[in-house]
Amino acid sequence: MEMLLKELSSASKLLTDFKEMYEYENRLKTFTKWPFQENCKCTPENMAKAGFIHCPNVNEPDVAKCFFCLLELEGWEQNDDPWEEHTKRHTCDFLSLPKNFEDLTMEEYYMLEMTRLRTFICRIGRRIINSFEEEVATTRRHLVDYFVSKHQYTPPLPLPLSDDPSTQHSEGSHCQSK
Structure with missing residues (x-):
């Protein structure tokens, strides 16, 4: 963390x-x-x-x-x-500017800055999420290894997925990209 x-x-x-x-x-x-x-x-x-x-x-x-x-x-x-x-x-919106940066109107600048911020947040956010997911996976492996070695615990096999689509949960369905 x-x-x-x-x-x-x-x-x-x-x-x-x-x-x-x-x-x-x-x-x-x-x-x-x-x-x-x-x-x-x-x-x-x-x-x-x-x-x-x-x-x-x-x-x-x-x-x-x-x-x-x-x-x-x-x-x-x-x-x-x-x-x-x-x-x-x-494709970089900064390189695609139709005129020199110094000639942008305030509105054009703010639109450009919003694009930069969105790009930055998406890139850095994805990297941080990936790091967090790796940390969670490592912690989970350590916990499973601990329980297996200390308690002769055998992790259960994953349950088979049902053929009935109404019982399946689609991971990530709440978030869609544009």
């Missing part, structure tokens, strides 16, 4: 930090240690124009993430065009 709380805290910080990344200059500032500086297509300037920020880690010094759609790419090569790499892997 502690790991989930840390992930939620980290996600909350990213959510607010990434809001500042609408500005090209803020994205560009993240590329101070970018391995490709000149004589290539994936310069810091081109990366920032394509919505990317530099998010390196110890093992991967060339990780770049779109602040808007959260697409994360690594393994960049000098001839990789950031805009092209971004668009062929994911």
Whole structure:
């Protein structure tokens, strides 16, 4: 549970930090240690124009993430065009803007920001749910192992599903995606 709380805290910080990344200059500032500086297509300037920020880690010094759609790419090569790499892997509303960000009306900005927030919440929420489900499965395995070893308990076999559809419960039927 502690790991989930840390992930939620980290996600909350990213959510607010990434809001500042609408500005090209803020994205560009993240590329101070970018391995490709000149004589290539994936310069810091081109990366920032394509919505990317530099998010390196110890093992991967060339990780770049779109602040808007959260697409994360690594393994960049000098001839990789950031805009092209971004668009062929994911549809990003930031890249699809019909005009410069600075020229957006307040209404257009708020609609764009709502899309960014929805994308962020769905991506991070799914990751947190997956982590929680893994933690539950691990805990369940430990409990079953404990009862089997300490009490010679044998878990019952799962009951066969009935052929009668009215007695079956459809998991997840209450939530539908668009």
